[in-house]
Amino acid sequence: MGRYLSTLRIFWIASLTAELEYKANFVIELVATAGNLVGSIFVLSLFYGRGQSLGGWSWEGALVVLGVYTLLEGVTSTLLQPNLSTIVAHVRTGSLDFVLLKPIDSQFWLSARTFSPWGLPGIALGAALIGYAAWKAGATPSPPTLLAAALMLVASLLILYSLWFVLAASSIWFVKIWNATEVLRSVLVAGRFPVSAFPAGLRAFFTFVVPVAFLTTVPAEAILGRASGPWLLAGGAVAAGSMALSRWFWQFALRFYTSASS
């Protein structure tokens, strides 16, 4: 475990050094993320324009959902996108061999190798929006609420990670998988709104097929102190299940790679 932590530190220092060669990126990302967020808030405000509400959610509640979504987008740009896009490159150029020959878990290497600071503005803006909206909504930061919120945020990150990883790992068969992750990204956009805002069919799809509900709505409920026990349990179970799935899937894909590659 200690070796994994020190490896992670070295990984991230190395990738920060590489990324910081391009300092202007940071400002551009900050402006882009803020612009996106303002756009999303504006779209959301249209729904609430004449005293209506969205799926039974108050304006502030919906802002918390949007905050969680922005935070996840930030994490995607910081860790998921840069790491998992390299899986595809590794498969294409054959440098996956080098990863497999290292005495370290290959899924860990592939998932944590790079750290791109450009998503950090998104994480900060998302966290700020969550804090502000939760305060406006009158949520009380009691220890149980904080604990539930933290757990559900972690669960949502794990689910998001697993979705990305499974998709990226399938490049072992399909090599050019990168377009599929764009599809995933656009499906996940649905997470900007509370899942109850969607018609019943879509709601079921976003809960059971692509668990968008557990990505943003459930954590937002937990932050607002409204999460019920069963939903918390379900969130934990889906997270654990998707992590297990991603691990199993990687082993399965590797068996294929190592018996078929030339």
Place this chain on the structure above:
Amino acid sequence: MAIVRAQGLGKTYRVADKQPGLAGTLRHFVNRRERLIAAVQDVSFAIEPGEFVGFLGANGAGKTTTLKMLTGLIHPTSGTVEVAGCVPHRRQAAFLGQITLVMGQKQQLIWDLPPLDSLRVNAAVYGIPPAESRRRIDELADMLELGDELRRPVRKLSLGQRMKAELLAALLHRPAVLFLDEPTLGLDVNAQARVRSFLADYNRRFGATVLLTSHYMADITALCPRVLLIHEGRLFYDGSLETLTQRLAPCREVRLELHAPLGADVFASYGDVEAIEGREVRLLIPRERLTEQVGRLLADLAVVDLSVSDPPIEDIIGRLFHRGALA
């Protein structure tokens, strides 16, 4: 006690049998046909610790497939492999910490960063303490004649410098067994020579076992007392390089530049005529008669220039397999 042991090793690939063109693709889509290709068949050998072994074969002979089975990157279809007391394809940390693979066509260094950053990553992954890793980097950099290059981004290094840095990265954990797949590919003659002398030095200094594939005969002759020769997936020869070259290349190539062009019949008594282009002639002369025949050539004909060389290894191997003279 052998450190590398292969017993009846075999690998069969399943490949799609597909006609070219759109029609072929469609037919393949509807009616998928597959063929089995035996890339490696019944290969057995053992390598003792500290040996430097050359691994020869034409392109597609099964060298890379064998190397990948030895390093555990692919599972053998049949037979057994044991490297450093482990079964490679289980990829246990104990095994991975003892081997390394260098591929001339692929690189592990981070493109945008200086090699030192990649080395730091490798040191962490292999659990080498910082002080020890600094010591090893200094030692290897010294042997490789690398200095400031380690502080420059990889993308700004020449191919030769990059290969040396790749070697450093691959050897930082001080592996006992080195698998080198064309490590001198594309390098100029000087860089090749430097890599070669480094490998010899490394092998001596650390007693490491090395299995080397190369298309450059000079690499093999300089480094490998013993060679394995693989052809169409089967092991054809396992023994000393000397015996092999005598058997494989009983002739040497003599290039002549004459004062004036002469007909092919003139050379019949000296050796086999390979080619005549104007005043330039290439002859094949058996080794044991080389001195005598060269003497005669110089005495009898108006020779401007004369040089003697070994035909390229690919040629030799190709010619012999063609004639089936090896079996």
